[in-house]
Amino acid sequence: MVAMSTTREQRLASTFVSLADTLVADFDVLDFLALLAERAVELLDVSAAGVILSDQRGGWRPAAGSSERAELIGVFDSQTTHGPSMDCVRTGVTVASTNLVADAARWPRFVETAVSAGFRAVCSVPMRLRDEVIGALTLLNTQSVPIDAPSVELGQALADIATIGILQQRAAHRDAVIYEQLQVTLHHRTVIEQAKGVLAELGGLQMHEAYTVLRGYARAHGLRMSDVARDVAKGVRDPHELLSSPTNIT
Incomplete structure (x- = not known):
């Protein structure tokens, strides 16, 4: 158990170093988010991960994933109106399911697409800017197992890093500037x-x-x-x- 903990701590430290190295002037937001999703898979021992962002026009769009496989992109596309990510961004709290088949009535389109792609469990954590949610980091598992509390907390920490990265330390600027940057990212x-x-x-x-x-x-x-x-x-x-x-x- 000690060895596993030490290994995870080393991987976590490496992740923060990699992300910090990426946060340079005029950094590539999408490359940063892809790196974040990939590291989330490694650190949290989940099967896949992805980020959706607000388009600031009332809609939500996928921004990055741990893989560009067509089936995974389809999973994130399927929940831009209904799904765990949508529930997460609307409520501002973590939304999870350890048995997607049993939750088919809750998110019919998402569950059908996710199960067809081989996923059985999901957990979405919000990306927050103060009290406003600008997106969500969604974790997917191929097994019907819950993501433990420490991993959810770490997932939330990674989501917070993503928010800081996207805004590039512009939290003090007017909302219009923030919204403009998000629009450019999705474009x-x-x-x-x-x-x-x-x-x-x-x-x-x-x-x-x-x-x-x-x-x-x-x-x-x-x-x-x-x-x-x-x-x-x-x-x-x-x-x-x-x-x-x-x-x-x-």
Whole structure:
């Protein structure tokens, strides 16, 4: 038990260092959120994780996940109107289910999509800015087991880090500035989807593989992923250059 605790503490320390290294001037919010989701999976021993954000127009959209697999993206897309994440952002408290099949009547569309993708349990924690919730970090398990209290608390801590990262220490600014930044972040996510499509079609790749190529190229060249995606989507940057470049994502 001591060894497991020590290992987890080491992984947690490494996570905070990685996230802190990412929080530089003009950092890539979407790359940061993807890193956060990936580390949440590792630290909390869950099967998958993802972040949804408010579009500040009354809607909610997926921003990042621990994987770009089509079925996982579908799970997060399915709960942009109803689901545990929606209940979480509306109430501002953690929402969980250890048996999605039994909760089918509660979230019919989400449960159908999540169960089809192999998931059996879910836990969503809010991303808060003062008293306002701007999004949620959702954790998924393939087994019908609860996420223990310490892990939920750690998940909440990671969600809080995500909120700070998104706002880039602009909490003191006017809400209009905050809302504008969230809008830009979600627009960048749309552009990344377009670039993934270009790379996937040209390279005969799965969407997750295309995302890995895009992200790896951006990191290897010290560029923001959203900027590279924009260039690829607009035809300014040759996608063959990305496909032939080695990717080193850590």
